[in-house]
Amino acid sequence: MAGQTDGAGGTNGPRIVVVGGGAGGLELATRLGDKLGKRGAAQIILVDRNPTHIWKPLLHEVAAGSMDPNTHQLEYAAQARWHGFEFQQGELKGLDRAAKSIIVSGCVDADGTEVLPERAISYDTLVLSIGSVTHFFGVPGTAEHAIALDTAWQAERFRRRLIAACMRAQNGVGDARPQVDIAIVGAGATGVELSAELRNTAHVLAAYGLHKLDPRHDIRIHLIEGGPRILPVLKERISAATTELLHKLDVDVITSERVTEVTASAVNTASGKSIPADLTVWAAGIRAPSVLGELGLPVNKLGQVVVSRTLQVEGDDSIYAFGDCASCPWPEASSSVPPRAQAAHQQATYLFDALRKRMDGKPVQPFAFKDLGSLVSLGHFSAVGSLMGGLIGGSMFIEGLMARLMYTSLYRMHVLALHGWVRMSVDTVMHWLRSKTNPRVKLH
Structure with a gap:
């Protein structure tokens, strides 16, 4: 029998549970914690199977050795302490919509000893943002x-x-x-x-x-x-x-x-x-993680949860999904919102506003995705991409130094969303200094 957790307490407001601490999920929990959690207007709980966060677009640099993940990882528990939300480590295993609770797996330490039991976490509002996993398409080997x-x-x-x-x-x-x-x-x-x-x-x-x-x-x-x-x-x-x-x-x-x-x-x-x-x-x-297909929610052929333009699951307005794990309509392109970091960031910003309006009984407008273009980094050699939007009146091709600076700014914007201007500025300087004193590739 799963143990029940009621969180840290200290509030009579609604309980908002965010499952998945990727770029969008962590940004949403941080902003909700700052605005609602700190003043007791709501209890914000973030659930993730890992104890630390790293921005997924950085993983190719980790794989190549040009980035040490330890210098860019963020402890969820520390972020929760700083920003007024609670962190619960564990993997999503099940959903009881009638009881409005999720089942979260237990956790073990490096020696295989259980440190957290399997447990149920109740919610008033559930937000799924568990990202995506690699699709092997059944190719042998x-x-x-x-x-x-x-x-x-x-x-x-x-x-x-x-x-x-x-x-x-x-x-x-x-x-x-x-x-x-x-x-x-x-x-x-x-x-x-x-x-x-x-x-x-x-x-x-x-x-x-x-x-x-x-x-x-x-x-x-x-x-x-x-x-x-x-x-x-x-x-x-x-x-x-x-x-x-x-x-x-x-x-x-x-x-x-x-x-x-x-x-x-x-x-x-x-x-x-x-x-x-x-x-x-x-x-x-x-593709979306396979657990989403086991929750009784509507999913598409890639396993993504099908949501409306308000990012709510059809037939259950207390459950939201966004980011790579969700299929959200994009009428302007006659398709779904693409699984990009910029989409997750925009949806997190939208939900931060929408959830507060829902608490206040105010109407919520549908989510509108704005394609700001795409950038591809070729390391220190170059970068290429296109910028889109009203400021430039269409699409503009960019490459070289300008594209590299724009690409770097994407990560800095993520750090800004999590820490604010002061800590983002300090973090930028510290990483620059570290790059001047450490080997350019991790050698051990």
């Missing part, structure tokens, strides 16, 4: 031989395997070849950004003497896309410019090749190609 980049742990695992592969190749350990092949399946933003970041890593490793391989030719990076071009959801001009930049970095861009199997040493395609791979990263698509 992916679970055994490919690495996804959904968590900091997975990114760190890839980084360790990369350094080990370079050292084996350099020293001729076992049957290691004098080169390393890295296959990245999926040429969306994650795959493209990782391929460029890995080229930078190869140069840095050579500079530090970790391997004697030629960083451009002995560290071979294969970017594999099933469609006719990379970055398929972005404009063709962005795709073409990025392809040209990747070719200059000696990244092997392979398009129109559907992967049919992943083995320990190769990636095989439908046309009969066998692409050598000492390491394989799968970045070919996303």
Whole structure:
């Protein structure tokens, strides 16, 4: 029997439970805590299976070793203490809509000893924002031989395997070849950004003497896309410019090749190609976590919760969903709101206002997504993208230094939403100083 928790108490207001501490969920809990939790107008509870938060678009840098996740992770418990909400660690396991409660898994420590039991958490309003996971599409061998980049742990695992592969190749350990092949399946933003970041890593490793391989030719990076071009959801001009930049970095861009199997040493395609791979990263698509299909809520073919334009679940106005785990109408584009960080940020801002209006009995307008454009980072080499919106009267292609500065500002905006101007400014200076004193790639 699951234990019952009533939270920290101290309020007679409604209980708002946010499940998922990604970019959108943590921003929403922080703002609600500051506005409602601190003055006892509502009890805000954030639930996440992990004890720490890291901005997911940074994971390709963690995987390449150019970012130490420990310097960018945020402890949920500390954020809760600072901003007037409560944190409950555990994974969403079930939903009792009649009792208006969720079931959250227990937690164990590094030795496997239980430190938190399975428990029920009641809610007046439930907000689901548990993000997405990698979609392997049932391709044989992916679970055994490919690495996804959904968590900091997975990114760190890839980084360790990369350094080990370079050292084996350099020293001729076992049957290691004098080169390393890295296959990245999926040429969306994650795959493209990782391929460029890995080229930078190869140069840095050579500079530090970790391997004697030629960083451009002995560290071979294969970017594999099933469609006719990379970055398929972005404009063709962005795709073409990025392809040209990747070719200059000696990244092997392979398009129109559907992967049919992943083995320990190769990636095989439908046309009969066998692409050598000492390491394989799968970045070919996303889907919603499978638990959402077990809650009795309406879901689409990708497992996303189907919501209205107010982000509420049909037939239950006490449950909201947003971000990657939700399918929200986007009438202007005759589609759903895309699973991007900017969409989650806009929806968190919308819900912060909508939930307060609902408490006050005021009408709520539907959510309207504003596409501000897309940016793709190619590490310190460059960046490309497009800006959209009323300020520029349409769409504008940007690349180079301007695009890099705009891309960096996206993360700073996330830090600003969590900490405010003062701490964001201090954080920016500290990370700049650290970059001047630490190795450019994490070496251990």
